[in-house]
Structure formats: structure tokens, C-alpha cells
Amino acid sequence: MKAATMRSVAMYAYSGILLAFILVPLLIIVPMSLTSGNSLAFPTPGYSLRWYQELIDDPRWFSSFVNSVVVASVSTLLSCLLGIPAAIGLAWGRFPGKRVVYAIVAAPLVAPIVIVGVAAFSFFASIGLTGSRWALILAHTALAVPIVLTTVTASLAGFDRTLVRAAASLGAGSATTFFRVILPMIAPSVISGAIMAFIISFDEVVVASFLTTGEQRTLPRMIFSGVRESISPAIASVAVLLVLLSAILLALIGWLQGRGARMRSRTAP
Amino acid sequence: MLMTLLVVPLVLFILVIFLWPVARFLALSVDNSDISSNLPQTFAAIGDWQPSQGPPPEAVLAALVGDLANARHAGSDGVLAQLINQRLVGTRFLVIKTARDAAEGRLDERPVKDALLAAHPGWAEPALWTEIIRARGPLTDYYLLGSLDLQRSPAGGVEAVPADRALFLNALGRTVWISFIVTVLCAVLSLPLAQAIVSAPPRWSRVMFAMVLFPLWTSLLVRTVIWIIVLQKNGPVNAALVATGLLGEPLTLIYTRFSLYVAMVQVLLPLMVLSLVSVMRRVPTNYMKAALSLGAPWLTAWRRVQLPLIMPGILAGSAIVFVFALGYYITPMLVGGPTDQMISSYIAFYTNTTLNWGLAAALSVQLLLILMVSALLFWTARAFMRSPAEATQ
Numbered sequence: 174m175k176a177a178t179m180r181s182v183a184m185y186a187y188s189g190i191l192l193a194f195i196l197v198p199l200l201i202i203v204p205m206s207l208t209s210g211n212s213l214a215f216p217t218p219g220y221s222l223r224w225y226q227e228l229i230d231d232p233r234w235f236s237s238f239v240n241s242v243v244v245a246s247v248s249t250l251l252s253c254l255l256g257i258p259a260a261i262g263l264a265w266g267r268f269p270g271k272r273v274v275y276a277i278v279a280a281p282l283v284a285p286i287v288i289v290g291v292a293a294f295s296f297f298a299s300i301g302l303t304g305s306r307w308a309l310i311l312a313h314t315a316l317a318v319p320i321v322l323t324t325v326t327a328s329l330a331g332f333d334r335t336l337v338r339a340a341a342s343l344g345a346g347s348a349t350t351f352f353r354v355i356l357p358m359i360a361p362s363v364i365s366g367a368i369m370a371f372i373i374s375f376d377e378v379v380v381a382s383f384l385t386t387g388e389q390r391t392l393p394r395m396i397f398s399g400v401r402e403s404i405s406p407a408i409a410s411v412a413v414l415l416v417l418l419s420a421i422l423l424a425l426i427g428w429l430q431g432r433g434a435r436m437r438s439r440t441a442p
Numbered sequence: 443m444l445m446t447l448l449v450v451p452l453v454l455f456i457l458v459i460f461l462w463p464v465a466r467f468l469a470l471s472v473d474n475s476d477i478s479s480n481l482p483q484t485f486a487a488i489g490d491w492q493p494s495q496g497p498p499p500e501a502v503l504a505a506l507v508g509d510l511a512n513a514r515h516a517g518s519d520g521v522l523a524q525l526i527n528q529r530l531v532g533t534r535f536l537v538i539k540t541a542r543d544a545a546e547g548r549l550d551e552r553p554v555k556d557a558l559l560a561a562h563p564g565w566a567e568p569a570l571w572t573e574i575i576r577a578r579g580p581l582t583d584y585y586l587l588g589s590l591d592l593q594r595s596p597a598g599g600v601e602a603v604p605a606d607r608a609l610f611l612n613a614l615g616r617t618v619w620i621s622f623i624v625t626v627l628c629a630v631l632s633l634p635l636a637q638a639i640v641s642a643p644p645r646w647s648r649v650m651f652a653m654v655l656f657p658l659w660t661s662l663l664v665r666t667v668i669w670i671i672v673l674q675k676n677g678p679v680n681a682a683l684v685a686t687g688l689l690g691e692p693l694t695l696i697y698t699r700f701s702l703y704v705a706m707v708q709v710l711l712p713l714m715v716l717s718l719v720s721v722m723r724r725v726p727t728n729y730m731k732a733a734l735s736l737g738a739p740w741l742t743a744w745r746r747v748q749l750p751l752i753m754p755g756i757l758a759g760s761a762i763v764f765v766f767a768l769g770y771y772i773t774p775m776l777v778g779g780p781t782d783q784m785i786s787s788y789i790a791f792y793t794n795t796t797l798n799w800g801l802a803a804a805l806s807v808q809l810l811l812i813l814m815v816s817a818l819l820f821w822t823a824r825a826f827m828r829s830p831a832e833a834t835q
Binding site for chain 2: 290
């Protein structure tokens with residue numbers, strides 16, 4: 174029994190160290206980004222908010238942030254418009270070739286991102302869309318739509334379809350049934366999927382670096398070009414803000430999923 | 443019927459915006475139309491003539507001058523010059539200058555041979571004509587062979603390129619090797635953590651799981667950049683090592699194979715933990731208890747009882763990590779050294795810097811093939827593993 178206890182202590186101690194390896198780098202840059210010095214060094218010579226101020230003052234950082242928000246928002250919207258109907262069709266429809274559909278839609282998930290970027294660049298150049306924000310929005314939609322599809326499909330698996338029939342028998346059309354019955358029930362998953370789609374587009378850098386130049390630069394693209402020159406503490410402060418944003422959005426997803434589970438258990442027969 | 447229609451827009455979208463562009467790009471690996479369509483008269487005039495039979499006939503040179511003049515007028519002489527230069531280095535200016543002279547009428551006298559060879563003696567070179575003749579047809583194996591460090595010999599067979607130009611087999615081996623090491627590290631490091639998550643009390647289990655998941659949703663770029671900051675010469679790791687007296691002076695940690703492994707393992711580890719946990723949750727704990735109570739030493743019990751049961755999880759996690767690692771680009775580029783670059787970096791290099799689309803496409807074909815073969819291998823291994831594990835459930 175003693176050996177078992179020791180093994181279990183060792184296991185938890187090891188897990189703690191490994192989790193620290195995963196998480197501490199994300200935290201240690203917080204004090205580093207608050208440096209008052211001109212370069213990133215540890216320990217920091219003193220603390221100040223000057224590099225966060227720099228992000229606000231430099232118009233390039235702000236405009237790239239706006240670009241990222243615009244691209245990610247439109248990609249998310251398109252992903253939902255394409256993904257939600259497809260999820261309903263895949264979850265409830267009976268037709269041959271479902272596996273083929275899944276394989277086609279999952280392809281963007283596994284393809285090496287450089288190939289996606291180069292292919293998108295050559296394709297959008299051939300139809301005259303390079304230098305337009307739409308090229309990046311469409312490419313990001315392809316990368317983000319699988320996550321919307323899988324999240325919504327998963328929530329539909331536990332959906333009680335008698336509710337749809339009940340709505341129809343009470344005279345509701347398909348649009349009314351969708352907006353008044355289906356959508357409210359799957360809303361938590363739809364919002365989770367949308368948030369994840371937003372994160373995917375907002376964080377994506379490789380395709381963005383192939384498709385955008387100058388004015389259309391997204392935030393990750395801006396970080397990427399900054400890293401290749403020399404790392405200014407401003408980059409560390411952007412990194413901190415991006416980690417913070419992910420944390421907030423993930424907490425939101427966690428809350429929504431808890432809510433979704435409660436909602437399903439309430440309506441379950 | 444309605445349900446099928448709901449799926450159609452998404453499938454069409456992926457086909458047009460994703461699969462078609464990728465297919466179109468990959469096709470460039472065998473595409474030769476930029477050469478064959480720019481030299482139609484030349485190829486017709488060449489007929490059965492071979493450079494070994496002596497200098498190019500008058501008809502061929504006249505056709506060449508005509509084709510080059512047309513290419514210059516159409517604005518495609520630059521592309522043509524670049525493609526010929528890829529095959530025989532040092533011929534770019536020969537093609538461009540000849541095309542300019544041809545377009546401006548300086549090579550209009552007949553016979554053209556004396557004027558052309560006097561102004562541009564490069565066209566008397568048999569090696570150049572060998573390459574041009576080889577590049578006739580609409581398709582070429584030049585890029586695919588090149589991506590494997592192979593080329594056509596003058597006799598037409600396949601041979602290895604000279605050692606100083608051999609580059610890609612090495613890069614390919616390195617890509618597979620780095621991915622393999624990262625996968626093994628992820629699997630070995632994750633096992634105890636996944637076990638802890640499964641056996642911890644529910645509240646702790648949830649907290650640990652969230653801690654593993656969190657980095658998965660922070661940007662890959664940000665996590666990579668953070669490693670540069672953390673591992674740099676005056677970064678926290680070096681500061682800690684020096685402060686504790688383990689090191690006299692800071693070590694070069696960043697831009698090495700070591701930093702590449704550290705960053706890739708940190709980035710990919712959560713994926714491994716995820717698939718291990720999902721399989722471990724379904725393995726009942728009493729098998730291990732039974733083995734231990736029957737007197738098996740812990741290690742034997744784990745190896746003979748627990749390991750086979752969780753093998754499907756290890757294989758699934760390894761498949762995901764390996765396949766993702768194969769395509770890595772940002773991380774090797776930013777935290778690896780010049781000798782740690784993986785295939786993806788070469789694909790980006792040949793499209794961005796040298797505009798050698800054919801070679802970039804050939805390397806992409808290669809990368810996708812490795813990816814599919816390894817996915818297939820993992821899938822087969824899993825199918826074999828599944829039977830004993832399921833037999834016990």
C-alpha cells in the first residue's frame with residue numbers, strides 16, 4: 174500500500190511539473206511585458222505600462238487589430254451560415270455518402286497550413302482577388318467551418334426531435350420551427366462553435382501572411398513580421414493581451430457548455 | 443430531401459474555396475504548359491533532331507526566334523526565361539536578351555543562324571537544347587524528380603543530382619525524424635498526466651483538464667513567440683540557470699533543435715493528453731487492481747494489462763500529433779535554427795522567394811503523400827489493436 178501511495182504522489186507531482194511546463198511560459202511573459210526597459214530581459218529593470226501605451230499610440234497595431242476583428246467576424250458569420258444548416262442536414266438527414274461529406278469538410282483541418290496558404294494565394298490571384306480582404310475571409314471560413322459543424326452536430330445528437338414534429342403539428346413553418354424551437358435549444362453550442370471559429374480566424378497567421386499585405390495586415394501577421402526583425406517588448410504585450418482574450422473566450426465557452434448541459438437535462442424526457 | 447439540400451452549400455463552398463485551389467496548385471508539380479505553349483514553332487521544327495547530330499538546323503533557330511519574339515510581345519518571355527534557367531542555370535539573360543532582339547527585329551535576316559549565334563553564342567550549346575527538347579510535352583516529371591533529389595541524365599534515364607545540389611531528401615528525412623521524436627516525447631510525457639487526470643477526484647480532474655486545454659486555444663504564433671522570449675539569452679530560463687549557479691554564463695537555447703523540440707512538444711502535448719484521457723476514461727480500474735492483487739509487480743501489471751487497453755488512445759494521439767507535426771511551419775521557422783527547417787519552410791521559400799511554383803507543388807505532393815501514408819499506417823495499427831482491447835470489454 175505504501176508503494177501505491179508513493180506512486181500516486183509521484184504521479185501528481187509529475188503532473189504538476191508538466192502542467193507548469195505547459196502554462197508557466199504563458200504567464201511569465203506578463204511581468205516581462207510590463208518592463209520599463211527598452212528590450213525584453215529577465216529580470217526586468219523596472220515596471221511600467223509604456224509598451225501597452227505603445228500599442229495604443231502606434232496606428233499600425235491598432236489598424237491590424239481592427240483588420241483582424243473584421244476578418245474574424247465575417248468569417249465566423251459565414252461559417253455559421255454554412256455550418257449550422259449543414260449540421261442539421263448531417264445529423265437528421267438520411268442520404269448516402271455522409272462519410273464523404275465529413276471527409277470533404279474535415280480536409281481543411283488536416284491539410285498542412287502552408288499548402289493551404291500557397292494554394293489560396295495562387296487561386297485568389299487567378300481570379301483577381303488578392304489584396305482584397307475577401308480572399309482572407311473566404312480562406313478563413315474554410316478553416317473555421319469544421320469546428321462550427323462538429324460542435325453543432327454534437328449538440329443535435331442529443332436533441333429530442335419530437336419537439337420539431339410538435340411544432341409542425343401546431344402549424345409552425347420550417348423557418349418558425351428553426352428560429353423558435355431548434356435555434357434556442359442549440360444556441361449554447363452555436364455560440365461556442367462561433368467563438369471557436371472566431372479564435373481560429375483571429376489567431377491564424379500563415380494564410381494571412383500569404384494573402385495580405387500592407388493595409389490589410391492582421392494582428393498575427395503584424396506580430397510575425399515583428400518577430401523576424403527583433404522582439405520588442407510591444408510584442409510581449411500583444412501576446413499577453415491575446416492570451417487574455419483566449420482565456421476570456423474559453424471561460425465563456427465553459428459557461429455556455431454547462432448551461433447547454435443543464436438545458437438538455439431539463440427538457441429530457 | 444430537404445436535409446440533403448442543407449448540406450449542399452457547405453460542400454460546394456469547401457470544394458470551390460479549398461479543394462479546387464489545392465488541387466490546382468498540386469497540378470503545377472507536373473505542369474509544363476508555360477514552356478510548351480511558348481515554344482510551339484520551335485518544338486514543331488525540332489522534330490526528330492537531336493543535339494548529338496550537330497548544331498541546331500536553320501529551321502529550328504528561325505522557329506525559336508519567331509517564338510521568342512511572340513513571347514516577348516505577349517509578355518511571357520520573363521516566365522519562359524525563368525523556367526529554362528531553372529533547368530540550366532545561367533541561361534536567363536540569354537533567353538531574355540534573345541527575346542528582346544527578336545522582338546525588335548534585329549534577328550530578321552535569313553539565314554538567321556550566323557546572326558543569332560554571333561550575338562548569342564549560348565544557343566550553340568548542346569546542353570541547352572537537350573533541356574529544351576526534354577521540356578517539350580504538356581507534362582513534366584522534372585519537379586517531382588527534383589523534389590526527390592533526382593534528375594534526368596543526358597541519356598534520358600533517372601540519376602541522382604550532384605551532391606552539392608541534393609537538398610530535399612535530407613529535408614524530408616529531417617521532417618519525418620523531428621515529427622517522430624516530438625510524437626514519442628508527447629506520448630511518453632503525457633501518459634502519467636493523463637492517468638492523473640483520469641484518477642483524480644472530479645473537481646481536480648476538471649481543473650487539470652482545463653489547464654491542458656487552455657493552451658490549445660491560444661494562438662500557435664503567440665505560444666511560439668513566447669518560447670523565443672523565454673529561451674533567449676537574457677530570458678528567464680537562462681536567468682534562473684545562472685542564478686542557481688547551474689551555469690556560469692547564459693547558454694544558447696533558442697534557434698536550436700532543442701528549442702524546436704521544447705516548443706513543438708509544448709504546443710502538441712495537449713492533443714495527445716486529450717486522446718489519452720478519452721480512452722483511459724473507458725478503461726475500468728479493476729483490471730489493474732486484479733493484476734496487482736494476483737501478485738504481479740506494478741510495472742508488469744501496467745505493461746501487460748493497462749498498456750494494451752490504452753494503446754488505441756496512444757495510437758490515435760500519436761497519429762494526430764505526428765500528422766500535425768509533419769506540416770509545421772511557423773514553429774520551426776521561428777524557434778529552429780537554419781538546419782532545423784522542415785518541408786513546409788521549403789514550400790514557402792520556393793513560392794515566396796524564387797517563384798519556383800513547380801518545385802513548391804512537387805514538395806507539397808510529397809508532404810501530402812507522407813501525411814496520408816502515415817495516417818493510413820496509424821489507422822491500420824489501430825484496427826489491429828482494437829480487437830484485444832474490445833474483447834475484454
